[in-house]
Amino acid sequence: MRILVTNDDGIDSVGLHVLARAMLPYGDVVIGAPDTEYSGASSSFGALHLIRPELHKAHIDGIDEAWAITGPPALCVMFARLGALGDPFDLVVSGINPGANVGRSVYHSGTIGACLTARNGGISGLAVSQAVDEGGYLGQGLEEMLRNQKWHSAAAVAALAVEEMCISPPDSPAVLNLNVPNLEVEEMKGWVATEVGTDLIRQMTEVDIEPKVGHEGSFHLKLKWGERIPPTSIETDVGAVANGYVSLTWLSRLQAGECPTNSSIENKFDSIWAI
Numbered sequence: 001m002r003i004l005v006t007n008d009d010g011i012d013s014v015g016l017h018v019l020a021r022a023m024l025p026y027g028d029v030v031i032g033a034p035d036t037e038y039s040g041a042s043s044s045f046g047a048l049h050l051i052r053p054e055l056h057k058a059h060i061d062g063i064d065e066a067w068a069i070t071g072p073p074a075l076c077v078m079f080a081r082l083g084a085l086g087d088p089f090d091l092v093v094s095g096i097n098p099g100a101n102v103g104r105s106v107y108h109s110g111t112i113g114a115c116l117t118a119r120n121g122g123i124s125g126l127a128v129s130q131a132v133d134e135g136g137y138l139g140q141g142l143e144e145m146l147r148n149q150k151w152h153s154a155a156a157v158a159a160l161a162v163e164e165m166c167i168s169p170p171d172s173p174a175v176l177n178l179n180v181p182n183l184e185v186e187e188m189k190g191w192v193a194t195e196v197g198t199d200l201i202r203q204m205t206e207v208d209i210e211p212k213v214g215h216e217g218s219f220h221l222k223l224k225w226g227e228r229i230p231p232t233s234i235e236t237d238v239g240a241v242a243n244g245y246v247s248l249t250w251l252s253r254l255q256a257g258e259c260p261t262n263s264s265i266e267n268k269f270d271s272i273w274a275i
Contacts, residue, residue, distance in 0.1 A: 032076045042110060133145060153188075
């Protein structure tokens with residue numbers, strides 16, 4: 001089993017290092033991660049003609065092979081799949097992200113985007129994220145929030161999932177979004193198979209526009225956040241993690257949805273391209 005470990009917080013992230021070392025019992029582990037932070041990058045590759053990606057050898061304690069790549073996590077996975085990091089990989093494990101990637105943050109997460117990209121290339125992926133004490137915003141934990149981060153707990157839970165994925169691989173390439181509360185394992189209440197939630201722990205309420213001193217016509221944009229609203233239901237990923245449970249969410253592929261009942265676009269197109 002060859003396991004690619006990546007993240008969206010960059011090659012220097014403690015969560016990445018802890019996760020990679022936790023994967024060692026399950027196969028040949030290679031780190032291929034962004035050279036800098038790409039939180040919120042989703043599944044983007046970036047403008048390749050502008051990035052001009054590079055590959056740099058990195059040194060991570062306990063890991064024989066580690067590389068920093070000048071691009072977002074999805075791009076790291078694509079390069080790995082194409083052979084830039086050697087033989088083909090059997091599994092992509094992404095994380096540990098500081099801040100739960102639940103609810104709306106699933107759409108924006110680079111941690112998850114790496115795994116979605118892996119699945120597009122025929123490889124299963126496990127995205128690992130951990131709540132932070134102050135809640136985090138859209139799957140991101142600010143540095144001052146991470147002083148009490150229990151990385152080892154998230155790594156231990158991830159190891160349980162990877163062990164089973166090695167024993168019984170998914171029938172077809174799949175993505176599991178694993179979110180863990182910031183607790184010791186023995187303090188966690190259990191686990192829940194969850195849906196992607198729509199509720200928010202904290203919502204962006206408005207944006208302030210402040211003039212940028214010395215730059216006429218330029219402004220700083222500063223988000224304002226509302227009060228925390230603790231969710232109650234553990235049936236969603238948001239509520240499960242907030243209430244001390246491990247959340248397991250299998251993420252489906254993007255699929256076509258049903259046409260809204262009041263849509264007139266189809267009639268308009270019929271009037272132009274009558275079949």
